[in-house]
Amino acid sequence: MKSILNRINVESIEFESGTNEAFVTCQISQGADTYRTELIVNHTDINRLIGRLQQLASNTDVMSCFENIQLADGNQLYSMECEKSGLGNLWIEHIEFNAPLRQIRA
Numbered sequence: 777m778k779s780i781l782n783r784i785n786v787e788s789i790e791f792e793s794g795t796n797e798a799f800v801t802c803q804i805s806q807g808a809d810t811y812r813t814e815l816i817v818n819h820t821d822i823n824r825l826i827g828r829l830q831q832l833a834s835n836t837d838v839m840s841c842f843e844n845i846q847l848a849d850g851n852q853l854y855s856m857e858c859e860k861s862g863l864g865n866l867w868i869e870h871i872e873f874n875a876p877l878r879q880i881r882a
Contacts (some may be wrong), residue, residue, distance in 0.1 A: 783837055789801075826838055
C-alpha cells in the first residue's frame with residue numbers, strides 16, 4: 777500500500793549499515809494540520825526521499841552531508857541533521873512512499 781504525504785520537512789535522517797530501515801525525524805503537513813513525527817522507512821523509500829531533497833537543494837551534495845560513525849560491531853551509522861547542513865527549511869511536496877510507513881508520533 778502506497779503512502780502519499782502532502783508536505784514533509786525533513787529534520788534528520790539516520791540509518792545503520794546492515795539494516796533495512798532508516799529513521800526520519802520530520803514535520804508533516806496534511807491539510808490544515810502540521811505535526812512533528814518520526815518515520816521508519818525502508819531503504820528504497822529513503823533513497824526516494826534523499827533524491828527529492830537533492831532536487832530541491834541542487835547546489836548541495838546531500839550525500840556529503842551525512843556523518844559516518846564507525847560502530848563497535850563493525851557497522852556504520854550514517855546521520856544527517858538537515859539544519860546543520862543548510863537543508864533545514866526544505867518542504868517536499870506530495871512525496872509517495874511505496875512501502876507502508878511506520879510512524880512514531882506523540
